[in-house]
Structures are given as structure tokens and as C-alpha cells.
Amino acid sequence: MRKRPAARLIVLNPEDSVLLFHFVFTEGPLSGTAYWATPGGALVDGESYRRAARRELYEETGIVEAIGEEIAQRTIEFRIADGDFVSADERYFMVRVAGNAINQEMQEPLEASVMKAYRWWRVAELKSTSAIIYPEDLAQIVEQQIGHVDDAERHGTTTPT
DSSP states (O other), rough: EEEEEEEEEEOTTTTTTEEEEEEEEOTTTTTTTTTEEEEEEEOOOOOOHHHHHHHHHHHHHHHOOOOOOOEEEEEEEEEESOOOOOOOOOEEEEEEEEOOOOOOOOOOOHHHHEEEEEEEEHHHHHHHOOOOOSTTTHHHHHHHHHOOOHHHHHOOOOOOO
């Protein structure tokens, strides 16, 4: 199984909502697969995780911001768009942004074809949704970083997505 080092980003807006992309595959080996995931992707030869995080943030969102510390790591095996199975060593970096606007014009053709939408998710929404979210423990990662549970969850006013 091929190794795939990857940098991923936990992008938080001023309301502590996290940016996710909706990946929808309509052809190829992953046809019929759909899920929400953080921005990010594989390292290119000789690239550090931090440099890859900066590059992926710009390519996928048009955002140029300082990349925070590595806040999480996971190793997971999965199938990628070309049908290969990989063992991914994913490193997660925190990024704070001032607003909700993104620019997807720099996405590579494959990204543009499968990244059908984006959305800012509150922690309570991550916890209550039936949608597939990667990483699965994203709500806990975000909670650890923001240091609190969002107000809607604290007051019991959440609704499932």
C-alpha cells in the first residue's frame, strides 16, 4: 500500500465555525461516494507538512493566512479518486480567518470536479448531523481548540442537518 503524507486544515471563522468541502464523486472508482472534509491534500516531493498546508489552503480556498501549529494527526487507510488504496499520515493545522469568503478558482481540475460545495459548520452541527464528516472526530478537535462548546449547543437549540 502506498504511503500518502498529507496536510489538512482546520479553518475557523470568527464565530468558531469550521470550513468543510462537500466532496461528491459521480464517476470513476469512487462513484456514488459523498462526504464533507477539511481542506488539504497530499505533500509533493520534498515538501514539509506546514508548506503543504499553506499551499493547499491557497489552492483550495484562495486564503493567504498564517498557518498555526499542528494540532492533530491521524493515520488512515482509504481509496483515492484514481482507485488506489493509500495509507495516509494526515497532519492537521489550525488557521483563523477574518471572514467567510473563499475563492475556488485556483483548485486543480480534479478538485474542482468533486468539491461541489463548501459550508461553515458550528460544533453543534458537526455533532448532530447524519452527514459523513472527515475526520470523524472533527467536533472534538475543534472544541479542544476553541476551548468551549458553542452557545447553541449549551442552550439546547441545535437542529440536525
